[in-house]
Amino acid sequence: MPSESPIVAAVSRLAELPGIPEQVEAAREACTRLRWHQALRKRIPEAAAESRVRGAHASGELEGASVPVDVLRDVVRGAATWSPDPDPVELTMRGVLAATAETEHVAGIVLTAPLQALARLHTAAAAGLVADGALGRPRRPGEESPELTDLGAAPPAQDVAVRLRDVADVLVAVPSLPVVVAAAVVHAELATVRPFVRGNAVVARALDRAVVRAGGLDPTGVAVTEGGHAAGGGAAYLGALAAYGRGDAVGVGLWISHCCEAVRAAATQGEAVADAVLAGRLGPPT
Secondary structure, three states, X not given: OOOOOHHHHHHHHHOOOOXXXXXXXXXXXXXXXXXXXXXXXXXXXXXXHHHHHHHHHHHHHHOOOOOOHHHHHHHHHOOOOOOOOOOHHHHHHHHHHHHHHHHHHHOOOOOOOHHHXXXXXXXXXXXXOEOHHHOOOOOXXXXXXXXXXXXXXXXXXXXXXXXXXXXXXXXXXXXXXXXXXXXXXXXXXXXXXXXXXXXXXXXXXXXXXXXXHHOXXXXXXXOOHHHHHHOOOHHHHHHHHHHHHHOOHHHHHHHHHHHHXXXXXHHHHHXXXXXXXXXXXXXXXX
């Protein structure tokens, strides 16, 4: 039997940091409550579609791209179209919405072919932001990412392949790990390493959503994971990521605590989505 990957063993130890097991359990309980919502007995597709719209809105806000959720909902339904000459906000939001939608399609492969899932999420997120030849592939030597500068300099492109292999190892091992902790680690690794020239944080949040669903923490896909991360504001989100980047137990524990709280908030927002579906306050499903 092959030995456990060092990164997977490290994630297992992170799940035992003081206070983390209790927070992991609280996140699980919140998602269980969501799963048993009356609206999700028969209308999961409708609720999950609305969750993706609200999640894209929240992810866009964290990118500094604010587009009303009603506009996003209309675009998804085909009732509205993007401008033929988009400004930077709209261009960013197109990628956010596309990547969030793509989570529906990569959920089936993210734990078995994780690098393929990442490539697909990045192709969706960065279309129009980078040259076509840079879509779906990591940075090459000489290429840098201008994103997330609050987290410090991104590692050189030469280091990206190793770090992405670690991310892939964690994703494949998700069935044997607490899902919220595994999702927290791969989310933060993508944001810290910035393997792509553009679209790193958008891909990280989309990957988080896909892992939470595929790992069975929220199999309905209704929890608004991006909204959970945005619940405390962008500064709190970036601050928690920066704490992870320090690499010490306190900093990493702070990020994992943020992610556990984010999942609880995501489940609460998912319940609001389910309530709206039950009350008939949404339009036709996408």
